[in-house]
Amino acid sequence: MPIFEVNGRKYEVDEDGFLQDPSIWNEDVAKDFAKSEGIDELTDEHWKVIHYLRNYYLQYGIAPMIRKLCKETGFKLNKIYELFPSGPAKGACKLAGLPKPTGCV
Amino acid sequence: MAETTPKLDELVQIDYRPPETPWMDTPVEFRRGTFCYSAAAKNLEYLGFPNPRDWQPSDEDWKLPENWREIILKAMEDRLKKFRSFRLFMDICVRCGACADKCHFYIGSGDPKNMPVLRAELIRSVYRRYFTRAGKMFGRLAGARDLTIDVLKEWFYYFYQCTECRRCSVFCPYGIDQAEITMIGRELLNEVGVNINWAVEPAANCFRTGNHLGVQPHGFKDSIDFAVDELEEITGVRVEVPIMKKGAEVLFIMPSADYFASPHYYTLLGYFLLFHHIGLDFTVSAYASEGGNFGLFISHEMMKRLNDKMYREAKRLGVKWILGGECGHMWRVVHQYMDTMNGPADFLEVPKSPITGTVFDHARSTKMVHICEFTADLIRHGKLKLDPSRNDHWNVTFHDSCNPSRAMGLLEEPRYILKTVCNHFHEMPENTIREQTFCCGSGAGLGTDENLEMRLRGGFPRANAVKYVHEKHGVNVLSCICAIDKATLPPLLEYFVPGVEVAGIHEFVGNALVMEGERERDTDLRGTPLVKAAQAEGDKEEPAHA
Numbered sequence: 001m002p003i004f005e006v007n008g009r010k011y012e013v014d015e016d017g018f019l020q021d022p023s024i025w026n027e028d029v030a031k032d033f034a035k036s037e038g039i040d041e042l043t044d045e046h047w048k049v050i051h052y053l054r055n056y057y058l059q060y061g062i063a064p065m066i067r068k069l070c071k072e073t074g075f076k077l078n079k080i081y082e083l084f085p086s087g088p089a090k091g092a093c094k095l096a097g098l099p100k101p102t103g104c105v
Numbered sequence: 106m107a108e109t110t111p112k113l114d115e116l117v118q119i120d121y122r123p124p125e126t127p128w129m130d131t132p133v134e135f136r137r138g139t140f141c142y143s144a145a146a147k148n149l150e151y152l153g154f155p156n157p158r159d160w161q162p163s164d165e166d167w168k169l170p171e172n173w174r175e176i177i178l179k180a181m182e183d184r185l186k187k188f189r190s191f192r193l194f195m196d197i198c199v200r201c202g203a204c205a206d207k208c209h210f211y212i213g214s215g216d217p218k219n220m221p222v223l224r225a226e227l228i229r230s231v232y233r234r235y236f237t238r239a240g241k242m243f244g245r246l247a248g249a250r251d252l253t254i255d256v257l258k259e260w261f262y263y264f265y266q267c268t269e270c271r272r273c274s275v276f277c278p279y280g281i282d283q284a285e286i287t288m289i290g291r292e293l294l295n296e297v298g299v300n301i302n303w304a305v306e307p308a309a310n311c312f313r314t315g316n317h318l319g320v321q322p323h324g325f326k327d328s329i330d331f332a333v334d335e336l337e338e339i340t341g342v343r344v345e346v347p348i349m350k351k352g353a354e355v356l357f358i359m360p361s362a363d364y365f366a367s368p369h370y371y372t373l374l375g376y377f378l379l380f381h382h383i384g385l386d387f388t389v390s391a392y393a394s395e396g397g398n399f400g401l402f403i404s405h406e407m408m409k410r411l412n413d414k415m416y417r418e419a420k421r422l423g424v425k426w427i428l429g430g431e432c433g434h435m436w437r438v439v440h441q442y443m444d445t446m447n448g449p450a451d452f453l454e455v456p457k458s459p460i461t462g463t464v465f466d467h468a469r470s471t472k473m474v475h476i477c478e479f480t481a482d483l484i485r486h487g488k489l490k491l492d493p494s495r496n497d498h499w500n501v502t503f504h505d506s507c508n509p510s511r512a513m514g515l516l517e518e519p520r521y522i523l524k525t526v527c528n529h530f531h532e533m534p535e536n537t538i539r540e541q542t543f544c545c546g547s548g549a550g551l552g553t554d555e556n557l558e559m560r561l562r563g564g565f566p567r568a569n570a571v572k573y574v575h576e577k578h579g580v581n582v583l584s585c586i587c588a589i590d591k592a593t594l595p596p597l598l599e600y601f602v603p604g605v606e607v608a609g610i611h612e613f614v615g616n617a618l619v620m621e622g623e624r625e626r627d628t629d630l631r632g633t634p635l636v637k638a639a640q641a642e643g644d645k646e647e648p649a650h651a
Contacts, residue, residue: 001159015142015161015555054612060324068331068366070650077367079651089366091555103307103317104362104397104552104588 016090017061018100025054025097036090037084045099046083048073053096063089063098109138110557112564113600117565121215128223129230129245130642132255133262135163137556140361141551144305149298152407156298162261163207167254173297174252178235179628184289185236191289194281195232198225204273206281209544210266213562221273221283221585224263228290231256261299264290266387266559268548269402270507287549292404304402304550307459315457316361316395325391328364338376341624344381349422352384353388354459356419360588367650368608369591371630372431375615379480383460383488387428393418396432397588402550409446416450419472426456427473431609433587434550436475437512461486466476475509477586482517484525490619493528495629497636499613500529502580504567504594505542505588513575516540519586526617528559531578537570545585545594560593560602568601575602582606584613 004013008055009032012020019025030050034042042050052073055068056064066088070077075103077088089101099100124131135183147156158168185192204221206212211219213398218224226248232239233249240249250256269284294300307317314321317440320328329346335344338474347353357380363373380387393415400407419427429435442449453472465474483489501523509515516539524530537543546563547556574580583605593609608631616629628634632650 012494014145060321060327062318062320062324063365065331065365065370067370067650068328069334071331071335078199101318101365102310103399105318105366105424105592 002056004036006035008057014100016094016100020096022057022097022099024082026033029097030095037086039084039095043083044096045075049080049083049088049092050096053092053098055100057096062092063101073079111563115559116561117374119215119562120211123217123230128218128226129250133259135258135262137163137555139266139556140262140559141301141303141553141556144302148302148305149300152305152312153365154298154300155296158298162258164215166300169254169257169297173257176296177257177264177293179251180293181232181289182236184292185232188285188289190285191280194225194286195229195236197279197429197560198222198229198281199279201278203276203538204281207273207276209268209270209272209546209566210563212290213546213565214559215425217404221277223455224267225281225283225286226261233318235573238303240378243632251322257294257297257299257616260290261294263293264299265301266563268507268544268546268551270544270548272507272541273512277328288401288405291402295404295644300403301550303554304399307397307399307550308403308407311395311399314390314394315390315414317368317397317399318361318365320361320365320391320394322391323395329389332364332370332373332377334573339374339624339628339630340620342381342620342622344377346377346380346389349390349392350388351491352423354386355388355428355536356422356424356426357387357389357428358396358435359389359432360392360432360435361394362401362431362588362592365594366588368595368606368612368631369588371612371615372591372609374630375609375611375613375618376430376476377614378618378620379483379489379611380586384481384492388422388424390418390422391598396429396435398435398438399550399586401434401438405442405446408438408442412443413447416447418454419450420452425454427453427478428476429473429588430476431588433470433508433589435505435508436515437508439471439473440513443473448496458482460488475513475515475518477509477515477518477522477610480611481521484522486489489614491526491617492619493526493617494637495616495626496527496613497529497633498629498633499527499582499608500531500578500580501582501584501613502525502531502533502571502574502578502629503534503538503610504533504545504571504583504590505540506585506590507542507544507548509586510542511540514540518583519621522610522614523584526613529578531574531580533570533574537566543567543570543586545590545593546597548587548589552593557596562595564593564597565601567594570596571598571605572602573607580605581650582608584608584609584610
């Protein structure tokens, strides 16, 4: 199992660098993972997306529809890509400690 | 794009010279970007598959069971007895080479082991060694070889560089179906715990929750409700989407990506507008909440287990028949395997359109109709009120998805619909469409990021044909009827043909449908201003959702 080591902390991750155990997430995780996603500093806009994803995940056990994420945060999809260069599923979900969505996506 | 992804100029420098060493003496090299990660142990455990453990294909030691060779040979013997097609395909190839340059992975990689004839030979050589007299006596002289760890690794690499698209079999004078050979190859590997996560995790999710994504019933309802609300905002019309309504006439089953990802979502909106428009008595289900069947990419047994839930749910709800959405591989399973695996579904009725009275005779046994057949029939009978000018900002071409086209012969219906609901339609060159269509390069479970270089190589012929119509006719959208297409064609086109979008057919249907009581529409379903609205405001055609 790969280990992601940053700021003196160690995380068990999968091959794509997603947190193995989503339940251990806290805000430090998002900060620690940000650099690996090419994000220098997490702004309020980043946090808005991260918290929305996290809360949705706690309620539903999965990420929301991409369209719903855009509408509820008020960010168009290209803005989400600006904030999280690998996109909503791979970038934003990783920072929010969600598993990577699989299937025809 | 991953750091390891080659630049376009590099990638298209494809070297077609074979290696200097004979193919049996050329071991596989696991290069990043060209193979998929192994299946996680938790997913194998969930499905009761053998040998769950922590390993990766790039590891030297694959942690196989000690008697792995016996397991594989026994499994091969079983399948030679069980599947006449497999036995036949092991025996009859004459190496004419008609298939050699038909594979998108060979065209995009130049690797001779991606020629279908040689991909099959990887397993035929082992068949000869253990199951034919000539192979047992003369070994390599008779084209036979021992089953070694290197052979097993080669199987993994190349059976997961085949999208089971079956383009090669269109050209084979014997009709050898390479997909069936790949399927058996994967099935044998599965016996010793060698499989990929992008196929096994969706299958495990589907087995647990009813869909590949793992969406649970309350999440399913949340997504459907969101779509209904948004449709009302766009059109002013409130549609109804019953969930698990007992006694509905039709059960509608779509791929789960339709209620999760973009651009799939806009197709979902199109389905719901259509059903409201014609007053269809239908229901969706949070249990049969997946059309796709990733079991097809693992083993016959897994395919059967996942296919079963659709029919079980249809029976439980007491519907008359099943309508299937814009899903690709589902149709290979339904059209070519379902009947003898789980069928016949004699507790359902022969599908009959309640709107036109058309009986879908060809679905007499499976009881399942493709939405394009259904919609084309509605159009043919003049049942839809359409304004195709609402698609005037789209210049459309159509990518035949491998399975609807080659596995069920759905060639005319999508085109008939598109030409009715859109004013601008252009075909790609004839050797790249219909039964000769080129795969997206990511089917059969290969659409994952770590495999991106290979996906781009495999998608190169398709992208090339899109580039042709983009430059010649100004095509700006590639339509398709498969959820894997909708997920994987956008990055492919971004790489090879920027400026061309991807959309489902029922998105265009939804754009064109004139709904009773609708408000004047100024955008299409994805928020792009319509041509007249854009002209009036001097606006640029930027989608509001982009």
